[in-house]
Amino acid sequence: MNTDKKEKGRIGQFIESFGLPRLIITAFLLLLLILAPFVGADLPTQITNIIARFSWNGILVLAMVPMVHSGCGLNFGLPLGIISGLLGATLSIEFGFTGGLSFVMAILIATPFALVLGSGYGWLLNKIKGGEMMIATYVGFSSVSFMCMMWLVLPYKSPNMVWGLSGKGLRTTISLEGYYIDTLARFLRIRIGNLEIPTGTILFFALLAFLMWAFLHTKTGTAMTAVGSNPTFAKAAGINVDKIRLLSVVMSTWLAAVGILVYEQGFGFVQLYMAPFYMALPAVSAILIGGATVNKATIMNVIIGTILYQGIVTMTPTVMNNMVHMDMSEVIRIIASQGMILYALTRKTEGAK
């Protein structure tokens, strides 16, 4: 009886620390993996898909970390960084770089855009402390809409990118064939039967994740966490709170820019116009599924969250569609991602002081 109670307490504690929604999602993913062979899906292919999608999205999710640490909340303004990345990508192609070099150049060209846009964004967020996430959402919306016009107007000339008939204005989808498609994934790629691991992309993510982890262990990184934890404490310890917050926003924007380039090299296409619009919520959702809160996030949250989220995104279409012969995937994905965000935001008050 007594041990029973103790056992119950321990399970309760485990649920508490792991989080009930995360537990449900993990169980759901495992169920999908178990079901997959029975409905006729090839398990190694499915796992290959999960790993690939993890490698594409990991850095975009990692981009959430600095702003969560500095107390700016979840970066719903991710599209701003993605736009910097897209500018890098299109300009790199426009300037005629090809192959692996075009990827490096895309990052280099995207960097100044990310720094400038990120600084402006950070300056704005410093003006509206307390309402960061709402403002961030609208920064994302408006920047995407603005760029929808710019993609048409900017004088791009490369025949690989502009509309065929008029010869001006960028196409919605640009193939990366001949540019940096699979640049990272090809590096040390492992193939075992149907299982394929894009080692290079994972290593690149690991490198950035390590750098982020290391940064959080430095003096400035420590200050960033403290600013997020209690800005008044940080101010009393002589820290320039606004500067640290600005730094975190710039970091997040730059990571988003690099993140989208890595995503493209795996996906094989540059997607313009409304595409960046749909990138922020999955990233926010992934880090929350990983166990982060509005003001605490670790690298582990990023890794676990991305695997769980992308796992569900890849598995549901195959398994569910085979089972019910109806396209349920999108519905389930939306319920999982939006529901997770909603859940995390309602829990915000508990984490707050």
Add this chain to the structure above:
Amino acid sequence: MNEQNKPLLELRNIQKDFFGNQVLTDINLTLHEGEVIGLVGENGAGKSTLMRILFGADMIRETGGYGGDVILNGETVHFSSPFDAIAAGIGMVHQEFSLIPGFTTTENILLNREPTRSNVISQIFGDRMNTLKRTEMDERAANAIEIMGVDIDRSMVISDMPVGHKQFTEIARELSKEQLKLLILDEPTAVLTEREAEALLESIRGMAARGIAIIFITHRLQEILSVCNRVVVMRDGYVVNESPASETNVQEITRWMVGREVKGGEETSVSSRNTETSKTILSIRKLWVDMPGETVRNVSLDVKEGEILGIGGLAGQGKLGIPNGIMGLYPAGGTVLFDGSEIPLNNPRRCLDSSFAFVSEDRRGVGLLLDESLEWNIAFPAMQIQNRFLKKYLGGLIKWRDENAIREITEKYIDELAIKCTSSRQKAKELSGGNQQKVCLAKAFALNPRVLFVSEPTRGIDVGAKALVLQALKNFNRESGVTIVMVSSELEELRQSCDRIAIVSGGKIAGILPAASSVEELGALMLSQVI
């Protein structure tokens, strides 16, 4: 006064403790119709608690109720909420205004008690949809204002009014309640100009003449003497004196307020040293600080090297503003000279670089990273300001947190200050108030400051922890030769720990006395320039 009659209100043996901490002991008080009594006492003497009991505040019930009887009109009453108290005829005007800025005087006075007439819509949707009877509202507001004997514009919007009129509106609201028999005024003159205060006193006399009993709480003793029939003095939860206002004077009341009963052999050991000859290490000139509720108006003060200087005074007089202003947490002006060189104000970093340290009175808000470990809390400022607890790589380009050094220093302070915790990695929010305060001290000690500002070091912590905290400060001062400026509302604590005590009153230094001075002398200074 009609002393022969049955009293309107009688308090018998009122007792109240907060979790074993006795704050009211055997309070007996009677009040007759039309009588005005003045209630005075230092902060923490128990005035507010007593009034809360009388007014049926939720907080009293939540903390375990009270002992003794409240007898109103010969009946024992037990209010379970302020609404019951209002229904029984008790009105209270709080120090903070509770008015709606965009509404007119009339609307505020009769809020939620408006006379109404039913209409078509209210027939369907219920009484909340009734039409207001504007003319009747105006009449009732006019009546209430007339009782006070002042002239305020009934149609003026609250946000356009001077503070004095807002205060009158609050009182008029209470007066407009027909059943009102007893009015409690909690420091109503604190925000008023002298002229307005005079008008208020006049209206108190007018109300009393109409048979309303009034309990008047204030720090301005002169007002009490001019308007009250009786003065009740509280100290440490006891009523220490009750006498007719005509038979006493300001000096006497002051003595009752602050004077300790000297019990044989229990006189606190005062260990002050003479520091007059030491050199001045910190010199403050014409300091003003805009800290809400603790405005510093014009402070000039010299701190001697190696001393413990106490700063005392009543709440709201500006003593807390001094360290907060110097440390750059609130806008400030004036000059601060440290060791001969000027310290720029409004810049926390420069103060910290000049080896100042500050233990804030707002432990949870400013003092701690509640969600982080003790290690972080203690080592963080020293790491950020003095680059300690860091390992440097690549010629100082990378400054890596040195976890071992951080744990070492944290454990050292956990031992030294006897901080009760499960480990140095425990989160700060999980500690008790006293232990959190010790963490705040450790954080400041770790900076190895030359001047340490400590603000309300014992606020909200139990007696045992209090003694430990004060001893730790004293040791730090004696062993490391650190100059300490200690701000506290508790005179006794300052007298025990400090060498000299500066008393702040009205945002200025009212005087500096050696710690051995009597409580009466210090108390007189406290009240000297109260605004």
